[in-house]
Amino acid sequence: MSTGNEIERERSASESEVQIFSARLTPHRSLNRTGFLAVMLFLSVVSFATGIAFLMIGAWPVFGFFGLDVLVIWWAFKVNFRTARAREEIVVTLSELRVRRVSHRGQVLEWTFNPLWVRLDQEVDEEYGIEHLYLISRGHRLLIAGFLGPEEKASFYRALVVALNAARRGPIYNPVT
Numbered sequence: 001m002s003t004g005n006e007i008e009r010e011r012s013a014s015e016s017e018v019q020i021f022s023a024r025l026t027p028h029r030s031l032n033r034t035g036f037l038a039v040m041l042f043l044s045v046v047s048f049a050t051g052i053a054f055l056m057i058g059a060w061p062v063f064g065f066f067g068l069d070v071l072v073i074w075w076a077f078k079v080n081f082r083t084a085r086a087r088e089e090i091v092v093t094l095s096e097l098r099v100r101r102v103s104h105r106g107q108v109l110e111w112t113f114n115p116l117w118v119r120l121d122q123e124v125d126e127e128y129g130i131e132h133l134y135l136i137s138r139g140h141r142l143l144i145a146g147f148l149g150p151e152e153k154a155s156f157y158r159a160l161v162v163a164l165n166a167a168r169r170g171p172i173y174n175p176v177t
Helices: 004-015 033-056 060-083 150-169
Strands: 019-025 087-093 097-102 108-113 119-125 129-137 140-144
Touching (some): 019 150, 033 060, 087 150, 108 129, 119 150, 129 150
Antiparallel strands (some): 087 097, 097 108, 119 129
């Protein structure tokens, strides 16, 4: 049985291990908050002006539908921004490879692998490039880097291969002379 202090020491020892590689992957969003406000302001002004024009010619129900359109577009953007909170964190140290996946709802899934036994696999389309990257260890296959495009996946793949090779070589000792 271990005490709280021993558990804390074990945790701090593993957390203090040097990271060879660390990546935080998030979904790409081309529209930031300022752009969102500009688009919504533009849509609101155009919809209001067009709705007023229909109201003046006697088609008053159309005015409400223009407002409803703006509300639906606002809701769709909000859903899009909410899903952008998802992320994937990949950390390689000398003793482990950790994958931590956080959904847009905050649900956390974590996997830990021994970098000596893990290998990378990829599915490549001749026209598109790398479609999927997988970590494979002891018969388990884990899809990673799903947020990235083909060129980003290729760059990420190369960087992760270098990190795994460094972890396999182990610590490098440089004696001081």
